[in-house]
Amino acid sequence: MQNVTKIASVLMLSFCGSMITTTAMAAEKCPIEKRQSKAVGASAAKKVQKSFEAYTEGNLDEAIAILLEVNAKNDFDKAYVARMLGNFYAEKGQMKTAVKYLKTAVEADVLGGTDHAATLRLYADLLLQEKRFKDAIPSYYKWMEFTCKSDAQVYRRIGIAYSELKQWDKVLDVADKGISFSEAPDKGLYQMKLTAYFNQKKYKDAVKVLEIMVPLFQDDKRLWVQLAQFYLMTEDYDRSLATYDLAYKNGFLETAGNITRLSQLLAQKGSPFQAAKIFEKHLKSGLIEKNKKNYTILAGFYHSAKNLKEAANYYGIAADFDNDGDLLLKQGRILALDQKQREAIPVLKKALANGIEHPGEAQFELALAYLTLKQYKPAYQRAVLAAKDSKTKRSANSYISYIKEKARIHNVTL
Numbered sequence: 001m002q003n004v005t006k007i008a009s010v011l012m013l014s015f016c017g018s019m020i021t022t023t024a025m026a027a028e029k030c031p032i033e034k035r036q037s038k039a040v041g042a043s044a045a046k047k048v049q050k051s052f053e054a055y056t057e058g059n060l061d062e063a064i065a066i067l068l069e070v071n072a073k074n075d076f077d078k079a080y081v082a083r084m085l086g087n088f089y090a091e092k093g094q095m096k097t098a099v100k101y102l103k104t105a106v107e108a109d110v111l112g113g114t115d116h117a118a119t120l121r122l123y124a125d126l127l128l129q130e131k132r133f134k135d136a137i138p139s140y141y142k143w144m145e146f147t148c149k150s151d152a153q154v155y156r157r158i159g160i161a162y163s164e165l166k167q168w169d170k171v172l173d174v175a176d177k178g179i180s181f182s183e184a185p186d187k188g189l190y191q192m193k194l195t196a197y198f199n200q201k202k203y204k205d206a207v208k209v210l211e212i213m214v215p216l217f218q219d220d221k222r223l224w225v226q227l228a229q230f231y232l233m234t235e236d237y238d239r240s241l242a243t244y245d246l247a248y249k250n251g252f253l254e255t256a257g258n259i260t261r262l263s264q265l266l267a268q269k270g271s272p273f274q275a276a277k278i279f280e281k282h283l284k285s286g287l288i289e290k291n292k293k294n295y296t297i298l299a300g301f302y303h304s305a306k307n308l309k310e311a312a313n314y315y316g317i318a319a320d321f322d323n324d325g326d327l328l329l330k331q332g333r334i335l336a337l338d339q340k341q342r343e344a345i346p347v348l349k350k351a352l353a354n355g356i357e358h359p360g361e362a363q364f365e366l367a368l369a370y371l372t373l374k375q376y377k378p379a380y381q382r383a384v385l386a387a388k389d390s391k392t393k394r395s396a397n398s399y400i401s402y403i404k405e406k407a408r409i410h411n412v413t414l
């Protein structure tokens with residue numbers, strides 16, 4: 001933490017200030033200003049001085065060892081030495097030991113104003129770091145009370161503690177306070193509010209937070225995506241599409257999932273061809289995986305756009321992954337609809353060969369394809385087979401008589 005990394009400068013100011021008794025009268029308004037600095041007692045001063053010199057020379061272990069030998073005579077000296085040990089152990093990375101000594105210094109409540117404030121803050125930070133959230137929260141409030149400061153970053157850290165405790169209403173309260181005291185917009189505090197509303201399932205409130213965040217932090221790609229997703233969650237599809245589209249045009253959609261959502265929304269809102277072109281672009285680039293599912297999705301977009309040639313092509317590619325009979329049936333139907341009966345016939349036969357739930361569907365499509373080509377005998381044969389399937393029995397029977405009549409007119413033996 002930042003407090004730990006600046007220990008040397010803090011200690012330098014603390015030590016130098018504590019060796020000289022301050023005679024200035026403190027102001028009456030704030031506890032930190034009322035608390036005068038004091039000098040370390042003579043019996044402790046030499047070892048404190050020696051320890052600090054060892055520390056400034058980079059001998060941290062030696063500095064700690066010297067302090068541990070101090071035989072402090074009064075509460076102030078004990079608190080002062082405990083504070084130094086807490087700082088040193090924190091820098092050494094021994095946080096539990098650091099917390100123990102800092103707690104001693106804080107609870108003594110006798111250090112000079114600046115020293116006590118710094119100790120309170122470091123103690124709270126280490127409690128937070130050590131995941132002692134219930135202890136960290138009151139320590140931060142004590143720091144604010146002692147210093148008479150309403151600090152946005154302190155509110156943010158309190159919010160982190162409440163978040164870990166899943167006390168979402170309190171998270172919202174401290175986040176709002178932090179925002180009110182921030183000199184510049186603090187993304188972390190807004191994100192904290194967003195997380196709290198999300199965990200409370202208050203998605204419309206989460207949307208309101210994001211609608212503030214996106215203009216404030218326009219270059220954060222993640223926020224645009226989050227806003228679009230929350231619009232989806234609240235079933236505001238028009239705004240979701242508009243946000244996804246704007247994010248896409250600004251280059252903020254970088255995952256296959258986001259491109260897929262944009263394409264699906266475009267298709268649902270009446271722009272399946274645009275959906276297909278966007279999805280196809282990123283499928284070809286490799287961002288979207290080239291697999292059966294995604295080729296089927298792309299085929300569906302083109303199908304909805306009535307671009308039959310591309311739809312048939314991509315249904316065929318999707319079917320080739322595992323010879324999917326149902327996809328081959330779709331491809332065959334579309335080829336026939338596109339007046340490409342000669343291409344449709346082998347595809348429909350392949351669908352039958354690979355198995356479909358209702359074979360009569362493929363047989364009936366074959367019957368229609370042969371009939372269009374005026375090949376009445378195979379048309380009749382396929383219609384008869386289609387009539388054996390409950391799903392296509394009625395339709396097939398209605399065509400059998402028609403095919404017989406056509407065959408009679410053209411002198412074709414069935």
